[in-house]
Amino acid sequence: MTHLPDPGPYRHAAVRVAVAVLALVAALLPRSQPVSATVSAPTSVRAVAAGSVVSLPGPTGRHQVGTVSLHLVDGTRHDPWVPSHPLRELMVQLWYPAARSAGFPRARYIPALAGRLLDAQTAQALATSVPTGTFHGLRTHSYQDAPVARSAKAGRPVILLSPGDGMDRSSLTSVAEDLASHGFLVAGIDHTHDSGQVEFPGGRVEVAQNIPPGSADEETLVRTADVRFVLDQLTRLNTGANPDADHQRLPAFRNTLDLARTGMFGHSHGAEATAETMLQDRRITAGAELDGGVSDRVAAAGLHSPFMVISGNSAAGHPLTEENLTTLWPRLTGWGRWLRLRDSGHLSFTDFEIFAPELNTPPNTRQQLFGTLDPQRAVAIERTYLLAFFTWQLDHHHQRLLDRPSNRYPEMIFER
Structure with missing residues (x-):
């Protein structure tokens, strides 16, 4: 029997359905299988590794991406979800402006x-x-291990990302690559045993666990602790240290990061983790949520740094995952903006918005999870507004797009 993750704080009936299906790994492995596995790909999988039936939109910035x-x-x-694991292990992916791409291979979408x-x-x-090799063979617009492009300033702004329940860092690749192409360093976090499948060096794959019902708040706190630890390691990386546990050779990141300009965004439960991290750690100077809410703690305490929410709509027009946002809003002391993407669904904020039509997803499923907005248009709008937010709040260039509704993007509704 397969188990879907608990929908946690998302109480609306439509949200329960979306969050359950959202965990694309929810059906990850039967409960009887081990928590970690060393998986060998059969010949049929290796044979299609060079191609894929799905694709990603290219970045829009001037930089190549490493x-x-x-x-x-x-x-x-300790690992909070698997007591037999004595230490908390994470996989983190960095996307950054590359000095050059010649001689470096296109990176895999997912290991x-x-x-x-x-x-x-x-x-x-x-x-x-889904044809075998669809994600195994998908290549991105980033170049593996390409050298880091130096900035004329002291360093590049840093943006952390946290994916939705049961999803992996790869699910937000199209947004991460786009931000990197515009000059940001983006760090995507796989929250082990919460993310669907996390592949570690040596062929070990840790899979999502059945997080107990009622543990959504604990899950948020675990994710927040993960983010704060990653921030510590990025600080080390910027000094020239190598925080990688296996001491793999890395591109030169010394003095390339400006950690005084650090932002964060997340989708779904990753959105809630974003707000929670902002509350606990002032190193996060700006945060954005993609169709998510906030914890009771955040709603009560308020937030003091710039904060933007882009909410979605279900196919039936009901709001999704907006837990505590109306309570929080009067308690924002920094700049705030609450937007809603018309005719979108909960998964419209992930790469699966693009993949679903390419995979011939049934119309009813597509409408339930992605709404009716054209996929290419949805991705373009999301990228545009996230880029505007971080350009304004981390690069300090005012973006009029966020001042008022735009005739160019009538699908974006200004709630507050």
Whole structure:
């Protein structure tokens, strides 16, 4: 029997459905399987590794994009979801402006063995046929291990990202690559045993666990602790240290990050983790949510740094995942903006918005999860508004797009 993750604080009936299917790995592995697995890809999977039936939109900025993944180990924490794991381990992917791309391969969308699992899970979640190798073979617009482009300023602004329940850092690749192409360094976090499948060096894949009902608040706090640890490791990286647990050779990041200009965004539960991290750690100087709410703590305390929310609409027109936002809003002391993307669904804020039509997802499933907004248009709007927010709040260039509704983007409603 497969188990879907608990919908946590998302109480609206439509949200329960969306969040359940959203965890594309929700059907990850039978409960009887081990928590970690060393998976070998069969010949049929290897044969299609060079191509894929899905694709990602290209970045819109002037920079080429490099990427590298880090294996990080927090020696101060046990794994909260698997007691037999003595230490908290994470995989973190960096996207950054690259000095050059010649001689460097296009990066995989998701590591090979985790991609094999994602193929099967997506087929079940989207109720469609997913050819073997779809994600195993998908290449991105980033170049693996490309050298870091130096900035004329002291360093580049940093943006952390936290994916939705049961999803992986890869689910927000199109947004991460776009931000990196405009000069930001983006760090995407796989929250191990919360994310669907996390592949570690050596072929070990840690899969999502059945987080107990009622543990949504604990899940938020765990994610926040993960983010704060990653921030510590980025500080080390910027000094020239190598925080990778396996001491892999890395591009030169010394003095390339401006950690005084650090923002964060997340989708769904990653959105809630964004607000929670802003409350706990003032190093996050600006935060954006993609279709998510906030914890009771955040709603009561308020937020003091710039904060933007982009909410979605279900196919029936009901609001999604807006827990505590109306309570929070009067308690914002910094700049705030609450937007709503018309005719969108909960998964419109992920790469699966683009993948679903390419995978011939049934119309009813598509409407329930993605709404009726054209996928290319949805992604373009989301990228535009996120870029405007971080350009204004981290790069300090005022963006009139966020002052008032735009005739160019009538799909974006200004709630507050």
